[in-house]
Amino acid sequence: MSAVTLALVGSGLRGQTYARHAVASGLGRVTAVAEPDPRRRAAAAAEFGVPAERVYTDWTELARHPRMADAAIVATQDQLHTDPTVRLADLGYHILLEKPMATTEADSVAIAEAAERNKILLAVCHVLRYTPYTRTLRGLLENGGIGRLVSVQHLEPVGWWHHAHSFVRGNWRRQDTSAPMLLTKSCHDIDWLIHLFGELPDRVTSFGGLSHFRAEDRPEGAADRCLDCPLEPTCPYSAKRLYLGCLGNPDDEFWPLSAVTEEHTERAVLDALRTGPYGRCVYACDNDVVDHQVVNMEFPSGATCSFTMSAFTPMEHRRTRLLGTHGFIDGDGHTLRVVDFRTGEERTVDADTDGGASAGPSAEDGHGGGDEALTEAFLTAVSTGDASTLRSDAAESLATHRVVWAAERARVAGTVVRLDDIAPLTTA
Numbered sequence: 001m002s003a004v005t006l007a008l009v010g011s012g013l014r015g016q017t018y019a020r021h022a023v024a025s026g027l028g029r030v031t032a033v034a035e036p037d038p039r040r041r042a043a044a045a046a047e048f049g050v051p052a053e054r055v056y057t058d059w060t061e062l063a064r065h066p067r068m069a070d071a072a073i074v075a076t077q078d079q080l081h082t083d084p085t086v087r088l089a090d091l092g093y094h095i096l097l098e099k100p101m102a103t104t105e106a107d108s109v110a111i112a113e114a115a116e117r118n119k120i121l122l123a124v125c126h127v128l129r130y131t132p133y134t135r136t137l138r139g140l141l142e143n144g145g146i147g148r149l150v151s152v153q154h155l156e157p158v159g160w161w162h163h164a165h166s167f168v169r170g171n172w173r174r175q176d177t178s179a180p181m182l183l184t185k186s187c188h189d190i191d192w193l194i195h196l197f198g199e200l201p202d203r204v205t206s207f208g209g210l211s212h213f214r215a216e217d218r219p220e221g222a223a224d225r226c227l228d229c230p231l232e233p234t235c236p237y238s239a240k241r242l243y244l245g246c247l248g249n250p251d252d253e254f255w256p257l258s259a260v261t262e263e264h265t266e267r268a269v270l271d272a273l274r275t276g277p278y279g280r281c282v283y284a285c286d287n288d289v290v291d292h293q294v295v296n297m298e299f300p301s302g303a304t305c306s307f308t309m310s311a312f313t314p315m316e317h318r319r320t321r322l323l324g325t326h327g328f329i330d331g332d333g334h335t336l337r338v339v340d341f342r343t344g345e346e347r348t349v350d351a352d353t354d355g356g357a358s359a360g361p362s363a364e365d366g367h368g369g370g371d372e373a374l375t376e377a378f379l380t381a382v383s384t385g386d387a388s389t390l391r392s393d394a395a396e397s398l399a400t401h402r403v404v405w406a407a408e409r410a411r412v413a414g415t416v417v418r419l420d421d422i423a424p425l426t427t428a
């Protein structure tokens with residue numbers, strides 16, 4: 001296959017990740033960059049060897065020209081997904097779109113309609129579908145290893161410091177500038193659970209809220225910034241300890257530190273903590289997204305699912321228990337404990353097919369291999385014209401996003417929401 005040419009629209013941490021995987025695989029090459037931040041724009045152009053005449057300060061500049069690449073990676077901020085995606089689809093680009101699809105249902109519908117109207121491939125980055133772990137687990141379910149799936153318990157352990165970084169101090173802290181946390185963080189999980197069940201739920205309910213990262217829980221004597229705070233040495237959310245501790249580790253410098261400062265020195269970190277959002281006390285921020293949430297789903301088959309997202313955990317792989325008519329699976333992101341009720345046999349299945357080299361849970365380490373596998377699947381689909389390598393399309397991503405919005409409506413209203421208006425799944 002010849003290398004797929006790519007326009008990189010948004011060269012932040014996620015855009016860089018997909019572009020680097022594309023180049024490293026030999027399946028893709030970046031031939032245009034659109035990025036408003038001058039430092040990131042210059043760095044991406046230099047890294048990928050993009051000529052000056054194809055480096056743009058904004059996606060609108062790129063879109064003024066006829067299509068100049070086979071596909072586009074759209075990794076702008078969440079609220080800025082819709083316009084570039086629709087316009088580039090209209091120009092004929094195939095699109096790899098960072099999740100969430102968009103921050104409103106209407107915008108997601110517009111994106112799905114643009115993909116259908118233009119007959120382009122559009123893959124939303126639901127990377128959990130592409131991990132070796134997921135492939136192994138799906139294989140066990142499809143082979144009838146535990147009979148019919150009846151119930152699932154699923155935990156997303158966000159991690160105390162990760163929540164403080166992204167959802168208290170960071171870009172995803174407010175619904176009005178981003179979206180509800182269930183969408184920005186956990187649309188991965190809702191999509192993944194529906195992928196396992198192979199059907200959409202018909203009823204959802206949800207509970208949760210912002211319980212801790214608020215002024216009422218601020219310790220007496222705490223300062224507005226960690227650098228000024230006498231309680232900082234013993235605070236679990238110390239920005240000073242977190243970000244200075246990233247120095248010297250290339251992975252940690254890429255994420256989370258690059259969100260704080262592009263210059264990876266002690267002085268630059270301290271300057272950023274003195275003046276920027278990441279140095280603020282977690283009890284003195286303007287955040288309003290939840291720090292814990294439960295979603296309960298009931299499926300047409302009668303199966304049920306309970307999903308919990310919580311900030312108050314270590315940052316680890318998701319934990320999932322799958323209860324079937326003939327067996328039980330307990331998964332931790334690496335291994336699967338399988339119990340067969342018919343024989344009493346218990347075995348452990350190792351899903352780390354790469355020896356664990358890329359099996360970490362975070363963006364820093366590729367979401368358990370999902371980032372790399374998704375990128376390669378997308379590039380293969382574009383190169384061959386065969387969409388079967390992709391595990392979801394625009395219509396299915398829209399359907400699973402609608403479940404997220406239904407759950408949020410249920411949480412806010414304190415009710416049960418039916419999903420009768422969502423079209424059934426058409427992809428495996």
